[in-house]
Amino acid sequence: MSPHLPSAAAAELPERVLRFVRETVIPYEKDPRNHGHGPSEDLVHELRSHAREAGLMAPQLPAEFGGHGLTHLQTAAVFRAAGYSPLGPVALNIMAPDEGNMHLLERVATAAQKQRFLRPLASGDMRSAFLMTEPDDGAGSDPSMLRTEAVRDGSDWLISGRKWLITGAVGAGFGIVMARTEERATMFLVDMDSPGITIERILDTIDNSMPGGHAVIALDRVRVPADQILGEEGRGFDYAQVRLAPARLTHCMRWWGTARRAHDIATDYACRRQAFGKPLIDHEGVGFMLADNEIELKQAELMIDWCAAVLDTGAKGTHESSMAKVAVSEALYRIVDRCVQVLGGLGVTRDTVVEQAFREIRAFRIYDGPSEVHRWSLAKSIKRRMKEHRAS
Known part of the structure; x- marks a missing residue:
């Protein structure tokens, strides 16, 4: 069954x-x-x-x-x-980041790690963080620039470095920390109340939907037992792809719903609000914007479902999720931007959720890889396929 x-x-x-x-x-x-x-x-x-x-x-x-x-x-x-x-x-x-962390733990964690970390995370009794992005010329869109290091100390590891834009760190019970080891990058399950972890500050960002905000964190010789390595030592970048491909898509799914809400609000307003003797929606400048929203919502929905179906085949979906991330994030941004425009002055106030939708989806175009990085990755794939075709 x-x-x-x-x-x-x-x-x-x-x-x-x-x-x-x-x-x-x-x-x-x-x-x-x-x-x-x-x-x-x-x-x-x-x-x-x-x-x-x-x-x-x-x-x-x-x-x-x-x-x-x-x-x-x-x-x-x-x-x-x-x-x-x-x-x-x-x-x-x-x-995010809990949903992506659940996905990763379910696929990579040991039975003991699932019991300790995944079960309370799944029940909603604990939150988590994912500590990969770094300031100071460290890892960002290019994870190979990872500067945070983990060194052996007996049967333990000591992790030192700085991370930033760490979503949900304040109030998190544990974090998945990416650090460079002698065997390349490794993921560690780290209790966030461990000695040596300092939350330096909470960044003021344009988005504000995620509990705990986005933090800058210092790690100073944070001691982590060897049994809290997630998966195998040295396979951190591999596991990042296990997490990131589906996580990009689930971002698209969630923010599609928010864009739909903004569109519904703008449509209701355009049908009620009168200007120059008729409802706003009867003016082509407004009605056509809402029509374009309907088109792009459907296109984004189809892109999401196509990519989800690919993942359901068991494929990694890295290429497909990159395409979805670019296409959906940029389409949703155009949709909410039109909604602000349709609402006029009301659209830039917090009297409706449209203003927040605009801010959140603008940020979505950057996190989990900005559009430019995904396009660069897709271009490399196109070039590789062409080389393979010519060689065959």
Whole structure:
């Protein structure tokens, strides 16, 4: 029997999630605990208590970790529904970086590591961080520039370096730390309250949907037992691809829902607001923008589903996820930009969620690889294929 949720039940789940987001989550958007560095821990716990009651926590995970065992394609519809509010993914425990970390732990961690780290993460009782990006000419879009080092000390490792733009570090129970070892890059599972970890500051960024914000972190001889190496020593870059290809796509899924919400708000406004003797939508300048939104939402949805279907075949999906990341992030940005324009002055206020959608999706065009890096990677693949074709 397939471990995945049967298709009939999976088809009903997105509607359940969308109803939950509309009725339970959206009223929290104006909550004062939803502030400039993301929702507070108290708000996160409250939202997740509602999701638990509704049976909607981390639905993509296997049943043994409390989920519904969704395929990537089934996950796409559910995550799009959850993204209808920026708080929806937080409530369902499918927000970055936790969702990507769950995916990686499920595939790479030992049984003991899953029990200690994945189980509380999946239940929503613990948050996590992913510590790879560095300042000071360190790793960013080019991971080979990794400067953080781990050196052996008996049966332990000592990790030293600096990381930045580390999402969710404040309040996280553990982090997955990428560090250079004598065997190339290695991933470590590190308790965030370990001696030697200092959160230097929380960066003020244009996005604010993720709990814990984005931090700058110093690691000074942080001691980590050898049994907290994630996977095999020296395979950190390989595991990064295990995590990043699906994570790029789930970002697309979640932010598609937010762009859909912005479009719905703009459409409702354009149908009600009168100017020059008729509703705004009857003016071609406005109506055509909304028509373009409909077209690009559908194109983005199809791109997401195509890439999800590729991942469901067992393929790595690196090439496909890069294409989806570029196409979807840029399309969603154009959509929310038009929504701001349709709303006019209202669009630049916080009276609607459209202003936040604009900021969040602008940031999405950079994290998990800016469009230019993905295009560069795709161009290299095109060149390689052409060389192979000429040689054959």
